[in-house]
Amino acid sequence: ASSSTMVDFLAENNLCGQAILRIVSCGNAIIAELLRLSEFIPGVFRLKDKADQQKYGDIIFDFSYFKGPETCEGKLEAKPELLDLDEEFRENNIEILTRFYLAFQSVHKYIVDLSRYLEDLNEGIYIQQTLETVLLNEDGKQLLCEALYLYGVMLLVIDQKIEGEVRERMLVSYYRYSAARSSADSNLDDICKLLRSTGYSSQPGAKRPPNYPESYFSRVPISETFISMVIGRLRSDDIYNQVSAYPLPEHRSTALATQAAMLYVILYFDPSILHTQQAKMREIVDKYFPDNWVISIYMGITVNLAEAWEPYKAAKTALNYTLDLSNVKEQASRYATVTERVRTQVQQFLKEGCLREELVLDNIPKLLNCLRDCNVAIRWLMLHTADTACDPNNKRLRQIKDQILTDSRYNSRILFQLLLDTAQFEFILKEMFKQMLSEKQAKWENYKKEGSERMTELADVFSGVKPLTRVEKNENLQAWFREISKQIMSLNYDDSTAAGRKTVQLIQALEEVQEFHQLENNLQVCQFLADTRKFLHQMIRTINIKEEVLITMQIVGDLSYAWQLIDSFTSIMQESIRVSPSMVTKLRATFLKLASALDLPLLRINQANSPDLLSVSQYYSGELVSYVRKVLQIIPESMFTSLLKIIKLQTHDIIEVPTRLDKDKLRDYAQLGPRYEVAKLTHAISIFTEGILMMKTTLVGIIKVDPKQLLEDGIRKELVKRVALALHRGLIFNPRAKPSELMPKLKEMAATMDGFHRSFEYIQDYVNIYGLKIWQEEVSRIINYNVEQECNNFLRTKIQDWQSIYQSTHIPIPKFTPVDESVTFIGRLCREILRITDPKITCYIDQMNTWYDIKTHQEVTNSRLFSEIQDTLGTFGLNGLDRLLCFMIVKELQNFLSMFQKNILRDRAVQDTLKALMSAVSPLKGIIANSNKVYSAAIAKTQKIWTAYLDSIMKVGFCDLLVCRIHSSL
Template sequence: AHRAVYGPVLLDYRYLQNSAIYDRQFENDASLVATDEEFRIRHQHTLKRFWTLFQSIHNLGTSLSAYLRQLRDGVFVQQTYDVLIASTGGKQLLGEAIYLNGVALLLLDLMIPGPVRERILVAYYRWADTPPEAVVPVIELMRDTGFRAPRTERAGMKNSKMPYGPLGLYGRVTASLSQENSPGFDPNEWGSGLDDDKEDDGGRVPVNYPVDYLARAAPEQEIVLDVVGALANEDIYQKSRFYPSQTHRGAMLGKQTQILSVLLLFVPDTLRGDVALVREVLGKHCSDCTVIPIYLGICLDLSVVFQSFKAAKEAVAPFVSSQHLQRTLGLYVEGIEHVETRIANHLIEGALTEAYLLDNVSTVLDDIRAANVILRWIFLTRNSKRARLRSDLNEKIDDQRLLRYVLHTAQFEYQVKTIYGAALGDRQKRFNKLKQRVEEKLDELGKYFGTQLSTEGKSEDLARYFGQKLKGTMTEMTLQDPVLAGRRISELLNALSTVTRHHRVGSVIAVSQFLQETRALLSRLLRITNVTKDTRHTIEVVSGFSYCWGSLQSLTPILQDRIKTRPDTVIQLRSLVAKLIAVLEDPVERLALVPSESDIVDRICSFHSESLLGYVQGVLSVVPSSVFALMEGIAGVLDHLNQPRPRVRRTELLGLSQLELRG
């Protein structure tokens, strides 16, 4: 309806070439003038916000290119390009800056089709007072690329309840930019092509897309290649301490792979001619899965993107061969069977206690790490463009099994984080209390052997050993250096085990019992000493879930059916939401480090929080609907039940109960 009304006044870039002709058409048609003025009044604020978005993306690219150029030219006295590219932090920032520039452009073209951008910019250009020299560069960058997302995908995006899906962000953006109580300006309604009635529903990807598009705002090729080389050869985020096994290399280098996949699109000559570099990147970073999550819920399948580039196509071929894919699938299916059993054992009531967790934290961490590596591969592979691979995966791990695996993994992690977090929270208090009790025990042992209470008389050596040496070691112990404290506690445990074999100690039952109690206290002290923030941070890192943001929507109907049949699933859903909350930190990871009076971090967090809340509300909407359905059924039964008589014979009770109707 809005398209029919406003279509004639929303013009594409052809207006810029023939503005006088179009202006005369408006002057000669009073209805066009009225419609034009109505649209301007209703949606001027919305157009202004779209302009701010487009201008910000343009400024990001131009500012970044200018800064990098000045850095190479030595304009900055306190910082040089060589120093920056040699430092770990510099490599991170350079890679992330170029990556964000590329992702902003890719998401823009996916979420707001080119013809829609053109109509928005022309409308803003006609009505705004912005100088032409400020508008023209933005207009050039926002020019239609020819890329069209499949029509079915666009429809799914508009109606998606998830914050991000193939098109989930798009509906959210247009809704937030529309004015309240006015006809919504939904760019999706205006189609995605100049002649979109003729458009192929399967979408369209132009030749050399997206490299030609990204070239509009590309930094210098040499700088991009320097950053690509650093990312390809080093673990710049130092994730190896979280993933010690080489089999988890894909997850370990996940963030670097995400950045690399976008940076490579800025250097098409490398994709066309440098087989060795591309093969090195693929072999090291994504040999088990060529589907890369470049942003929340948005993925690139490199096996498809690289088809237009000779070297890249040749480099990716070994990693998408049928033999390689089937071998990888078999390894992960075998892995999930093993991990499912391990997690099920952990989730048995009473199995995962604090004592067990602190004694076996390394084993538990291995299980969490393995579970999430497998989970990551499954979700990414489900986004593959290879139908055969998706079909084989679904045959081995269907939606029901995947949902069960996700819920059990989330529940396991939630319990571990809860127990470990509680231990870490009162670690100092418990350490001091246990330390005091051990000191008292050692002091009592020293007094025992230093008096005539001993059955074999006094022993000054044992009295000094327990009351001075061992007690002194305990007194000096602090949590400032937990590694040293743990070593000292282990030495004390060994010393007490050794001294028990002394004939004057082991022969006395009371003393042996006393030493056993002391060793038990030391064991508890050792457990609490080994509780560290580093371990908790490791748990947070390996349980990251940003790759699935948006992909869980496909499991929502099954999750709702599970809630209907098993209401206790809501408890597992709590664990799943807790796992998803960590995703909210990714978009503001760098912003949170910059002191600013702006509320931009709060607004970004609020946006993603509302999106997560919307997902949870959508899932839980089945609860009230199920309750009311049950109530409706009960009411229907009551309406058809015969009213019982005040007094009935006992033999008539079975007939009057109307069990068939109640059942």
């Protein structure tokens, strides 16, 4: 191919480049969508618990459905209640099922598009481009390798995050509920073939299915020539030119880690290499895995090759040397030494005043080497000591891991401290370099001007015109200095190489003139020369500030492999924050370092100008911000722990001081001990606030994290967690208790809520938040959400958590396992009220606003009940009860109607009796002659309907009575 067509493979007018770029961009977006959706799998499709199996077992099918759909549907149609449940299930799940189906469909479409692109290349659709020429182009070979690798990652992610059985059930449900079954062009069959269960389970200790994942990878045939050429490229080239960022040979495997991960995935498309091709496997292991065997394949998904390559003879044999215990020992000991050395080095650099501009500019190689050593050591230790990388049931893996822990003298706290220091060091260096780069030209021009002016002034001194003590006129020197001044002024910033060479020559000339002309004797002349030399030195330093340094730092500082592993350090982070809240500032740099992991999936999406950019950035940034919130939640948690102690002291220990008291009683009221304790705890709370606010507003990915907002959200989250738990535990009633536990429990709950409320009021000034506003917003949210969940029982189309306006991802309201037929505390409260005011056992006297026991005539409860609920749950609680009772009334009326249709409208005998009665009592205004006989005859014939009739009327009536009482309380 002519060089011009390949000059810029990614140019907008290069159709061949744009087509493969779009495919790769799409691949990264699909993986993000799969990861996002995997958190929203409706639990019912897992059929984990007994209740789900009994209720939905007959309407949720796996792929066995396709063997005889008529039989399955026939069973459903035979039972009207099953059909009804099926329809309700469809209404509630079709939206999320469609979203999953579209994601699955996009995976299939992806591989179809890639195969079509390869066919087009083969058939010469793209002028002068073939598979060979694209693979010769730097961007071309990167994109082709990425395209196949991303397809492999998609399949692995699907299997890891969405179990095979669950996928099958979702696909069958989608097929049954959607219009896809009738549309002729639907490729549902192909999608089902690609995504049918593989037998793989991500549960720890689960056995790996035979020929997995190669048989899964071969479900859609892909050009063998393409696979072998891609593997060839990955084996031989450094496709991302990473080695230049890691000049040392011992860093080679880290430099090639991205490529190694791609090769690992792509080898499953050609398993014969793994099984039988000893020489190739030997070469691959020598190049990529001589000193490492735990790798990260995509956004922190880790794989241990010792386990993954166990079933493949050639791969296992080739890896044996790497896994030899003497090699493991050598690597682990090497990293123990490196860690020890770089820890002290980084701590030295981070000392106040050490990283000054001149020191940084004079020591760029040394600083970069230190950064490389730190990052390589952190990477190796984090990956190879990770719990996820070692199956505890595998004796060999356990042995290797124990060996590493011993020989590397592994200590998770020390490793975490090194990560913190490295991130801080990188952050400071990057900020300095960005600053220096932005000021580079201005500073260089300034130094040039200063140096040139000094030379002009010296020329004037030797002209004899300027009086400078004891300097004789010297025309030669005057002319020479003028020439030097001109030379300095002629230096050109844009031609940095020539300017650098010339500056070095000028410095040498100035040193020589000082020696040859015995100018040392005159201090002022010496000073002028020294100053000029200093400015010229600064010019060399400044011209050496290159963007390459920042790029190298970005490559070396990659932390994408820890996207998931970082979670194992959460407890250490939280403990450090609890001990010293100012630690948050150091963590900020670590979070920013982790945010650089977003560059990997976003690079191609950005290059392709894809509209997916926003949603993918939003997803990964959101994940990271959630993690930041999780770590920093320790601050509100610790605050609340202190708060509870303060409440206890204020309510139980500290006596209220009266407005007037005797002087001699002052000591009794002083209570210095408890008051000191309160002051100490309050101080601790304000220190925590200070700690989080020191973090400054930070851009994490594309989400702006404001520490003040983080703190407020954290406090809200902790409040919601504690109040929801208190309500759940406090409002559980024993139906057999005599008398009812209702009033005592409501009183107790009111005291608990009052405690929370008072403490919140107390804390607001110390953490600078609107306590009352937050309290009202969150308590109303908790109650409204619980009412919504309780009312879901009466709704056909239920409100899922992700649809609820009261539920939130950042400040989630916890869900608890139901303890009886009610879903939440609000249901339990409502049913307890209904139980004790049941008209079968109580009688309501309107004038007294009181319920009495029918047998004993004792008071059961009165309108105080509603003021007690108001004290405990506020207006929102009464409102919620009102809503729930209205739902119950509607449900009861529906039951009544269905009973009416079944027992009256369809029963011939009852119909005839009622018609006869109607004619006997007509006209209605008249008086019936023998009424007793007429009515008793009618009642006797319709005996069976009145019990249910009475039940319904009483239920509706006493629910309505409660609603009226609530309304009058409100």
